[in-house]
Amino acid sequence: MGSTTIGIIGSGQMGGGIALVGAVAKHNVVVYDKANEALTKCRADHAKRLAREVEKGRMTQADVDAAIGRLKYVHHVDGLKDAEVVIEAIVEDARVKAELFAMLAKMFTGNQILATNTSSISITEIAAAADHAHKGAGERVIGMHFFNPVPVMKLVEVIKGNQTSAATTERVIALAQSMGKTPIPANDRAGFVSNRVLMPMINEAFYAWMEGVAEPAHIDEIMKLGCNFPMGPLRLADFIGLDTCVHIMNVLADGLNNDRYRACPLLKQLVAAGRLGDKSGRGVFDYTATK
Numbered sequence: 001m002g003s004t005t006i007g008i009i010g011s012g013q014m015g016g017g018i019a020l021v022g023a024v025a026k027h028n029v030v031v032y033d034k035a036n037e038a039l040t041k042c043r044a045d046h047a048k049r050l051a052r053e054v055e056k057g058r059m060t061q062a063d064v065d066a067a068i069g070r071l072k073y074v075h076h077v078d079g080l081k082d083a084e085v086v087i088e089a090i091v092e093d094a095r096v097k098a099e100l101f102a103m104l105a106k107m108f109t110g111n112q113i114l115a116t117n118t119s120s121i122s123i124t125e126i127a128a129a130a131d132h133a134h135k136g137a138g139e140r141v142i143g144m145h146f147f148n149p150v151p152v153m154k155l156v157e158v159i160k161g162n163q164t165s166a167a168t169t170e171r172v173i174a175l176a177q178s179m180g181k182t183p184i185p186a187n188d189r190a191g192f193v194s195n196r197v198l199m200p201m202i203n204e205a206f207y208a209w210m211e212g213v214a215e216p217a218h219i220d221e222i223m224k225l226g227c228n229f230p231m232g233p234l235r236l237a238d239f240i241g242l243d244t245c246v247h248i249m250n251v252l253a254d255g256l257n258n259d260r261y262r263a264c265p266l267l268k269q270l271v272a273a274g275r276l277g278d279k280s281g282r283g284v285f286d287y288t289a290t291k
Contacts, residue, residue: 007083011042015089017150023070025179030072039073089117098129105130105137115144120251123161123188138163156181190255205233206264216284234284238277
C-alpha cells in the first residue's frame with residue numbers, strides 16, 4: 001500500500017498513538033483536536049517518543065525527522081479536508097460518536113474511509129448516523145480498534161457494520177498491515193471479541209475483591225502467575241481507566257440485553273469517588289507516589 005493521508009480526530013493517548021504509528025509507517029498524518037493544549041501535549045509526546053527510538057538505536061535521526069515532517073497538528077476540522085482515511089479516537093460515547101460521524105459524512109462525500117477506534121459501540125449504529133446525514137456514507141464506516149499502547153500492541157480489530165462495503169474492509173486491512181499491525185476481523189456485536197471476553201473477567205476480579213475472596217494485589221498476582229497474564233486484571237483496569245470499564249460494561253449489558261454484564265458495585269463506587277486509575281493518580285491502586 002502506498003502513502004495515505006490519514007486524519008486523526010482526537011489527540012489523546014489513543015489518537016496520538018495511532019498518529020505516531022502512521023507517520024513512522026510513512027503515511028502523512030493530520031491530527032485534529034479543538035483543544036490547543038491537547039495538541040501541544042500530543043506534539044511533545046511524539047517528539048519524546050521518537051527521540052527515545054533514536055537513543056535505543058531503533059530509528060535514525062533522519063528517519064525521525066522524516067516522520068515528524070509527515071505529522072501536522074490542526075485545531076479546526078477543516079484541516080482534515082485532504083484525508084483519505086479518517087480515524088476517530090474520541091470519548092467512548094455513542095451519542096457523541098453518532099453526531100461526529102453525521103458531520104463527517106457531510107464533509108467527506110467521496111470514497112474516504114470513516115473509521116472509528118471504538119472498543120465496544122455498535123458500528124452499525126454509527127454508520128446509520130452517517131447514512132442519515134449523507135445517503136450511502138454508511139458503506140464507508142468501519143471499526144478500526146487499536147490497542148493501548150498503540151506503538152507496541154500489534155492487534156487491530158476490524159469490525160464491519162451491516163452497511164460496510166467489502167471494498168472498505170479490504171482498504172482498512174491493507175492500511176493496518178502497512179502500519180505494521182495485524183488486522184483481525186470481528187463481527188459487530190457489543191464489545192466485539194476483545195472486550196466481550198476481557199471486561200467480564202475484569203468485572204469478576206472486582207467482585208472477588210468486594211466479596212473478600214482476596215486483596216487486590218493478591219488477585220492480580222494469582223492471575224499473573226496462574227494464568228500467565230503480563231498484568232493482573234485490577235492493574236489492567238486502572239491502566240484502561242475505571243470509568244471506561246464501567247462504560248464498556250454498560251454497552252455490553254445493553255447491547256446483549258443481559259444484566260450479568262453490569263459493572264460491579266465496587267467498581268462503580270470507585271468511579272463515583274473520582275478514583276479512575278492511572279489518569280487520576282489513584283484507582284484500585286495508588287500511583288500518587290510515582291507521579
